[in-house]
Amino acid sequence: MGIYGAINSAVSGLTAQATALENISGNVANSQTTGYKRLDTTFSDLVAGGGANQFQQVSGTTFATSRATNTVQGDITSVDVDTYMAINGEGYFVVTKAADVVDGSTTFAEETYYTRGGDFERDQEGYLINAAGYYLQGFPLDPITGNPVGDNPTVVLVDNQPLPASATTTVEYQANLPRVPQTNDYDGSIASALLDSGVTASADIPVADELAFLDSSISGGSITIYNDNGTAMNVEVRYAKIANADVGPPVVLDTWGMYINTDGDATNSWWHVGDADFTSSGALNSLTAGSIGAVNGTGDGFDIASLVIDGSTATNVEVTFSGGDLTQYSDPDGTASSVSLDQDGYPAGELTSVTVDEAGRVIANYSNSQRRAVYEIPLATFEAEQYLQRVDGAAFASTTSSGAADLSGGGQILSKKLELSNADIADEFSKLIITQQAYSANSKVVTSADEMLDDALNMVR
Template sequence: MGIYGAINAAISGLNAQSRALENISGNVANSQTVGFKRLDTTFSDLVSGGGAIQASQVSGTTFATSRATNTIQGDITQSDVSTYLAINGEGYFVVTAADDIVDGGTTFQDTNYYTRGGDFELDEEGYMVNQSGYYLKGFPLDPTTGNATGDVPEVLQVSRQPLAAQQSRTITYQANLPPTPQTNRFVTSSGAAGTDTLETFGGPPVLDATTNIDETYRAAFENSSISGGATTIYNDNGTAISVTLRWAKVPAPAVNTWNLYYASPGDAAGDAYKRVGSVQFDASGAVQTLTAATGATASGTESFTIANITVNGVSTAGPGGAGTTIAFGTNSLTQFATNEGTATSVEVNSDGYAAGEFLGIAVDESGRVNASYSNSQTRALYEIPLATFEAEQNLQRVDGAAFAATSTSGEPDLTGGGSIIANAIELSNADIATEFSKLIITQQAYSANTRIVTSADEMLDSALNMVR
């Protein structure tokens, strides 16, 4: 190869080290870029022509290529922004870029990009866009089943509309009733026979085990019954209705039988409490039969359904007329002996809710985007997929710490990936201290190659001077 070959080798070394310097410079410049993946430099040799064995060959020239570090995760740091997201493990967020503004709304490109830059925030249209201008994509979720409605991710858009009210349909009830209730009537009567049961009057108005409780007999009823708990339900327009329940044990000849009532203040008929129905227990304390009152129906030993609950003039008789069900469930209503004399283990819960204003969104570990509302409700809106590739080192880098798929990277797989961490972002994986260490080596190697050129030049001068 000779002196000219030495100069060529040195020049190739200068070019290679220049490329390494360029990568180092870009890494340092992006050391604070969210989700940035640094580029390292790999050097390869080119063998010059010569003999068939190494003894007759020379080392040849070199060239530099960039080496991706996509698989090397940057540090994850916490953030106060609830929409910031980080990926712990493999995968990329699926994003796209804006295309145009049509009729005041943003349209998007058909091309998908992939990024680990998770500094997303909601814009004025409800899209989640990161600081590089990429819009997050996700699978829409069915509001009823919570399952994804398709297999192609869409640009994620969060509606800030209020959540409509939902009428209560079910009151889930659990309680244990004492065989001998310690009512005010029982205590003041020194436990005389039968005084633990409902006090009745001939009327008019009539108070017996089959009627509602007229306002006239409110005090007598409350003194001969026990509290059964309370809950809040909602009618079709979201108006809250406070439902207070009471139990009264039925007098003889009934055995182990109780009446269930709900308070109905302000009732047009003058009733203080409406009778829901009666429950008869067997000797073991389990529910044997349910018998519904007028305006209600019973379903086996599991529930009462009341056609219309009205409290202070507010009614549940909304669209559909399905009524409100008080559901006991299996073994949730019992009559076991206790030392309390009151209803124990009482749990009263109801579905339904009032209308709520949009408060914000949060993302859980499964990647679901959940909207929260002022009525304490949450709604799962989207599921964020993570894209993985068979050869992610072959992804094409594009502006904004993002990548595009190529023919050698493989198609994106949206079924795997790591986990999503909310209120966090992944920092650049470029470390300044490491880059400066590489910079020192690169600078010295570049200087050494220049010395080769200088030495070769001096040797050529010496050869030329031989003919003088």
């Protein structure tokens, strides 16, 4: 091939180095692009014609191809945005693009894309969209079971619809009542620790008897519950000791009456929920129904069919002492100790924020302190991710060579994190120096070959 072959090889070298330069420039330009995967350059040789043995052959031309670095993870940095995410390990977020806006609502394209760019933020419609314009997809979660619904992810939408109120159905109650309650009436005698004799035991407390009742009873704590429409109702509990075993026969058990405030009832100031008997060891022995309470089916609490407080009504509320949570052990202070009340209701709430937890779930947070997991974010993996097709916005599309996306695996989603570009400027500049020198060397070969051709032509002259 001679001089012409040398020129041909040098020109192919110039073309290949130009491709390398193009990749380097693109990597440098995207060194700050979230989730960007750099393209490296691979050079391959094309053997020139010649003999069957290497000593009869000459060096051929070259060509350059781009080499994907999808499996090379970029650095992960912390951020202050609750909906930003990074992937630690393999996998891609499943995303799509907007197609159109119809009647003020966004419609979406059928194509699915994949990206490591996790800078998602909630837009005015409630969709999570990243800086490149891709909308996050996920599996909706069943509000009852919390399990994903369906096999195909849909666009994540967390709208501003308020969370409806939920009525209180159960109040979990824990307390230890003293053996001798130190009421306002207590003067050191056993009799003075009991409910005032002028107040009828095991019955609702009339307004006229309220002061005598308060002086001969102790506080049992308070809690706010909610009725069907989310109205808050303040439940204040008091206990009055009705009988003491130390008085002697025929009394064999300590007995306490449980009461709940009416907060404004014209006739009664306290409702009688029921009575609790305790053994000499301080364990709950039995419960007896009061005017508003019925002993529940398990015998460890009261069912209140209708509770009226300050004109508001809560229905079907269970006060439970399950697990031996109501006891009567000696207490030197003579007050109810270890008091704890917990209930399962809440008022209606407005959406306050959207976050992502470490399990990769989108969480809606409401003004009533409720949190709801609404979507599970899948990660797509591929058998041959180096064959994914690059598309605008640091995203990829699947191809027949990459295989279909598998949504059952992937790495770990990190909330309030971002994966940076895996292109390092220092490395790219080092490549740039080598590429520039190789390009200059190839151009020198062309120049030298041209001079040699001129010498050959001058020989003819």
